[in-house]
Amino acid sequence: MTDWLNYHHLLYFWMVAKEGGITRAAELLHLSQPTLSTQIQKLEKSLGVKLFERKGRTMLLTDTGQTVFRYADEIFNLGRELTDAVRGRASDESLRLMVGIPDVLPKTMVYRLLKPVLEMEENIKLVCYEGKLNDLLSDLAMHRLDVVLANSRLTPDLNVRAFNHLLGQCDVTVLGTAEMAKKYRTKFPGSLNGAPMLLPTQNTTMRRALEQWFDDTDIRPETMHEFEDSALMKVFGQAGAGMLAVPTPLAEEIEKQYSLKTVGRIPEVTERFYAISVERRLKHPAVVTISETAKASLFEDPVEEG
Template sequence: MVDWLNYHHLMYFWMVAKEGGITPAAELLHLSQPTLSTQIQKLEKSMGVKLFERKGRAMLLTDSGQMVFRYADEIFGLGNELADAIRGRPTENSIRLLVGVPDVLPKLVTYRILKPVLALDERVKLVCTEGKLKDLLADLAMHRLDVVLADSPLTPELNVRAFNHLLGQCDVTVFGTAAMAKKYAKGFPKSLDGAPMLLPTQNTTLRRSLEQWFDDQDIRPEVAHEFEDSAVLKVFGQAGEGMIFVPTAVANDVASHYSLKQVGRIPEIIERFYAISVERRLKHPAVVAISQSARDNLFTDGS
């Protein structure tokens, strides 16, 4: 039982958790590694719990460590606000949501998933980091992110201690310019054989699903261009360079933003979207809002 909390020890723990290990934290704090390790051990002894567990060279937070880290983050965040207030600087009475967004995730899907946090009673400051899924998951494991959005679940081979939370699923809609829709809607999907298409790159879940569907339908498309960035792909689609494939959950947004027309819908391809967190049960109020709204609104009927 903790009778009195040593905030110096708590700050040392917080720095180690943020930096992902004793070595980088010791450098920032200008302390020796043995000294820092001793302070962490004293905190663990005073609390009666283990805060870290070693896995190879990595130091991973235990369940208790995760809880203590979140409290420490709020404590030292308030400390910074107090310092700003004393100096007469404006402070932000808000909670932060640190989100990892894979570069292959459609931007409109990302926006629609995150939009509900903007309507919460408590102000939320979004901090979005874009990158490769593997790198984002590494940051999540080090508690540099609260949640990672993804279009595929976390798999055991990635060796990250985290949990998948399915936000929802929908099928896929094909879009093109008005001229393309007029030409290829009739006889869909066989009309797509030989048709110009703009496809996501090979490292995406959607591309793999599309190639399987093309094969099942005996369709040989003309792959005009390939894009990793979904927003750039849509701009080329708007310019008439080829047809595009988008999650039906954002079909209306795509139609209005890019002045495109629906060519057809592919119920055989199902796109799934996940929130990946280190928590088995979601606790961050903004992440809970994202999950609830996605299930209740965004992915209710896939349209």
Template structure:
């Protein structure tokens, strides 16, 4: 395998930028023969001449110009790496890679992540949706900065990560006008026997709903179970059954899907967490998400 000697590349880059070995020698505090030798070694490794003489100056060859562009990118990226590690502004957008568990409603995900895009520092957000366990595996490999999910890390998860509660709220029940509910019975009794679209088994919300149904002696007629939080609302819009949404976004869901609010309860809680590799949040985008969630969205 061929390896590039970055010391040689650095000396070449400084000489090309300064226009002469003499000026590069002053900046690098190295003897001119040392720099000349390093550049010859780079030319031999590449098999190409990088400079030609024009009077008392060195001029880049065609290949030299190509190498200089690459070197410029490499050393600019190196400075950015140091700035990022030391917490200094880099001038480039902050890359913020977020995993969103498929059980998290899209409206919730949007409201949680929106503050990251409002930072003074430019942010380039990358969102990936998947099952929570697969996203957490990616977090463990440092491929994600944060995972948004509806449950904290389980005790059996063998990864070094931390759960940060973003907030909690009650839930609202919504249905299309075509869904028939007994008008003589008040909420929540009117839900007994009603067609229901429920989140998949094993989710936190599904378990909480089943416990609440039991305590209220409600027996829903389950007509569909869904992993995807958006798909369940599309079926609800078509009149397939009652759907459940976090109360903090009931108005958005009602308006977007032409549903009506049947009722709400705080006895069933939806909780949302940011899972990160940091015990104390340092990433400015993650910090913005957590701060706005706790003070405004769920505050």
């Protein structure tokens, strides 16, 4: 027989995690502290994991505890919304958009894609989760996320039933310090041969596209450093450690933010951006807004998916 989760125990855990300790949670729940501690221990025993670890008088969530808290938070927020709906009154909760963001996706691009949601007439609450693409797609398949933003397509080998919605594509622009821009702008892109470059790590679509272009043009830059975090790469670029390639729609903003200058534009290197959802046709109003705005104004060259 299946072991059912005791939601009373889960509620007690949730309250302790929210309030940061047994004392305050016991007061709100009108329970004694020993009783509350016992209920938490029963939940840990039923799940077979430790949810808290003590540091002095402080109770800290373990990694598993943080995961359980995230689920509990959703469960009890949904429960409140359900109660409001049944009682016939509007929920004070905003419409939520649960977004998965791969850790390799440039955060400036993420903001540009999500910004139209903040300007919608309908009040939307964004909940953004960052992680590895495969993990986010698993959460999407389990309906824990509404959409995953990505710069690569969902492929059949991942065995996830979801659909790619192309938002648009763009080429890239190479940026560097003012001194580097002055030096390498002349005779670009041939000037990149032997030039110091900061590149994304091998597991990114941008890196693969750049290397293909390097091979096609017989250009061999000197790879100074490699980064999975694009924000960290920009900081190194600002410090003069090398030049870097960024999506062209973001180039002007990145120039201002990191005091960089344009060295040159590479039309042959393109990057595509997708909204991946379990729906063949987008339905969530915020995701529809993201898609329509991206195609209309963010990307110069949106393309139709074949």
